[in-house]
Amino acid sequence: MPKTGQRLLSMSRRQIRFETQANVWLISLYYGLLGFLIVGIAYVLDMRLFIGEHASFFQVDYELTRQIISSLVAGIITLNAFTLNSILVVLTNFSGQFTPRMLLTFIADRKTQHAVGIFNMVFVFILFSFFMINDGTAEYYAAFPTLTILLMFFALATFVFFINHAVKWMQVPNLTFNMKNESEKQILTTLVEDLEPYRTQEPKKEEMELNEDEGTILYAKDSGFIQVIDFKSLFQYAEKKGLIIRLEKRIGEFVLKDIPLLTYWKREDCDVNEAFICSKLFVGRKQTEVQDIEFGVNKLKEIAIKSIGNDDPNTVKNAILQLSDLLLSISEITHFTPYLTDQEGNLRLIINEETFDYYLYSSFSHISIYAKEDPVITNDILHAVSLLASSTSTANHKSVWMFAMMVARGYQAPFAFAYHEKDFYTHLEKISHMTRNYEGYTQLEKELKERLNNPTFA
Structure with a gap:
């Protein structure tokens, strides 16, 4: 199996959803298929139902149809290449000035993806229309030239929208605001769904006094960053088997092979599927924003630090204010307690203790040094x-x-x-x-x- 396939199979469902949304190829594929569908509709109308032979409103002969489509094929290619090349050049410069992660954030933006997808849809339609029209099958056309012209106008409107969107997006206040919103959406929603229903300040006292000698340690099989932890599955398995599981590392930490990942305590008569438990901790080659709060904080912090070096105090101020807003959201939504209990109050999962101090210092201490x-x-x-x-x-x-x-x-x-x-x-x-x-x-x-x-x- 190719490495890409193996990597996808090793991901959690939430991580797969995040990765696909952050890549432009998937939505481009959808729009490309839509382009094929429109070609098929035009083919049926003009070359099976022959509406061009009977239409009086927009009847075009074969030669003119071919000229229209062949001219617009080159036009849409030029439009597509010019747009993407210009934007990538500007974004590359911005990435060097602020943060390399900015390019990924721009590509992951839904407006950007839809614009690129529309360009691909129009290109697919015009290209295959060029190969499908045939003077031996039909002498006059209506659907192909009409749809070609309409879609080209649509592509031009998208081009104007895309340029306007890119210019607005790259303004510093919008840039930092978008990054903060992305962090809130990907991180805080995930934490609320996964952890908050089970958090408690005071679990049963006897369960907190765990005997370290009785615990079983599970080790990392590979080196890498802890990208995602399937808390819900771990919690449900611990509840089913009567386990207490303690995570030794936090999301976003880099681990080496054979480093302790977690420790669990079990009842004497309980069979534990250790492979299943380990499969719920996903280790990869890079940090992701799926659950890693600190990674989202670091993006804004990096912009602030680089802006200090570039003598750009306005950008620094914007990044600092967005960091404070993100910190407020974290403090409001997340209760900083490491204990997760079931409905009966039995301790099931212990995560690394994270305090408000940790995120406060992580956000601003590095900036204050510079x-x-x-x-x-x-x-x-x-x-x-x-x-x-x-x-x-x-x-x-x-x-x-x-x-x-x-x-x-x-x-x-x-x-x-x-x-x-x-x-x-x-x-x-x-x-x-x-x-x-x-x-x-x-x-x-x-x-x-x-x-x-x-x-x-x-």
């Missing part, structure tokens, strides 16, 4: 953190305040303008008020002013 001497970007980070402090639940306020202090203490340059300094302390004060850390702010402000205003530091 911005440690840039007061504008540092203020943008603090502004985003203050927005989070005002929107997220009180349970996350301590994490937000601790992170704000880390960003403030990591800033290393003196303020060249009083406005930036005022903005800096205003954001910190606002965060301290929202998180109820008034005394902490007073001490932090004194510490920072002594350090940043020290002449030897400047």
Whole structure:
């Protein structure tokens, strides 16, 4: 079996759906088949029912029909090639400036895929129409020239729409917004469907005290990234067999062969199908966004970091604000507890504990390191953190305040303008008020002013 076929068979159904939606070839195939269908309809009308012989509204002889179709074959090829070549050149430059993942995100956009599919449909129709018309079968045509002209106008309208769509999509605010929406759609919906119905804060205490010596460890058979975990199937199997399964690695982590993947505890009289359990953890050669929250965060973070190097503060600000919105969505939808229980409250699945701190630091800490001497970007980070402090639940306020202090203490340059300094302390004060850390702010402000205003530091 070809490697592509083996790879598809090794994927979960959700991963296959994600991969097919992210590739343009599938929708192009659908539109190509639609083009064949339209050719068949035109063939029946003109070369079986001979409507061209009887039509009075649009009757075209063989020679003119052939000229129309042959001219438009070259036209649709040129239109298709020019459009795709121009867009790919622009996107390649954008990928180098921002992130290589941007090209994949653009290709996965449904509007892009439909536009490319329509070009292919028109090309298939015109090309096969050129080979099908025959003066020995019919002298006059109506369906072929009519449909050819109509579809060519449709292709021209699609061309205008596609250029307009590409220009709008590549504007920085739309770019970061689309990436954030894609992450929310692929990640948060998946997590809500798979995990939230079973999460609990406090499972039965005796089940939490597991004897490590009694657990059975299952190891990775191949090296790669953990792309997808079929939580629902694992949970149902654990419930059926009375197992407790603990995942040792999180989605998106890279594992080497023979590294522990999970540990399970069973009843003495229970037969466990270990191959079935291992088959529900899918390891592949690259990270995907199907379930990996951090991968979606990293895309926006990468845009921000590259924009710092390109001296593009507006793009940095947009990426930071979209990151804060994504973090808010994660905190609202996902309860950060590792325990999944059945309806009776029995512990069935333990996943890696993920806290709001983890995603907060994963989003902004790397950016703050690159911005440690840039007061504008540092203020943008603090502004985003203050927005989070005002929107997220009180349970996350301590994490937000601790992170704000880390960003403030990591800033290393003196303020060249009083406005930036005022903005800096205003954001910190606002965060301290929202998180109820008034005394902490007073001490932090004194510490920072002594350090940043020290002449030897400047």
